[in-house]
Amino acid sequence: MALALDIMKGGHSSGGAKAINGQxxxxxxxxxxxISDAFDLIASVNILTTVASGAGVQLPxxxxxxxxxxxxxxxNAATIYxxxxxxxxxxxTAGAGFLLPxxxxxxxxxxxxxxxxxxxxx
Numbered sequence: 001m002a003l004a005l006d007i008m009k010g011g012h013s014s015g016g017a018k019a020i021n022g023q024x025x026x027x028x029x030x031x032x033x034x035i036s037d038a039f040d041l042i043a044s045v046n047i048l049t050t051v052a053s054g055a056g057v058q059l060p061x062x063x064x065x066x067x068x069x070x071x072x073x074x075x076n077a078a079t080i081y082x083x084x085x086x087x088x089x090x091x092x093t094a095g096a097g098f099l100l101p102x103x104x105x106x107x108x109x110x111x112x113x114x115x116x117x118x119x120x121x122x
Contacts, residue, residue, distance in 0.1 A: 024047075028046050033056065036085075044069065061083040065110065106118050106120050
């Protein structure tokens with residue numbers, strides 16, 4: 001994705017450039033312990049700052065080719081769930097989540113209506 005500064009060089013306003021790059025949610029609190037009560041993400045870039053033991057977040061129900069980035073700065077690993085109980089992330093079963101360790105980021109990309117792929121940072 002282009003930097004907002006580069007998009008503005010093309011004639012877009014600062015607000016337009018930020019909209020093209022996606023919304024940032026800089027203080028997310030993970031919640032719940034299953035997909036049905038996990039915190040629903042709404043931004044394309046999400047920074048988890050409060051993560052209780054066992055808490056998680058659910059990917060937004062987006063369009064095919066959408067990407068979501070998540071950074072876990074909380075005190076515990078966070079469970080990352082797909083956007084629906086029929087959604088899958090990588091090799092996991094439908095509706096299952098994976099643990100995102102502390103101080104780790106993940107990029108999740110939606111490839112089909114029910115299939116997400118996730119890439120972890122080092």
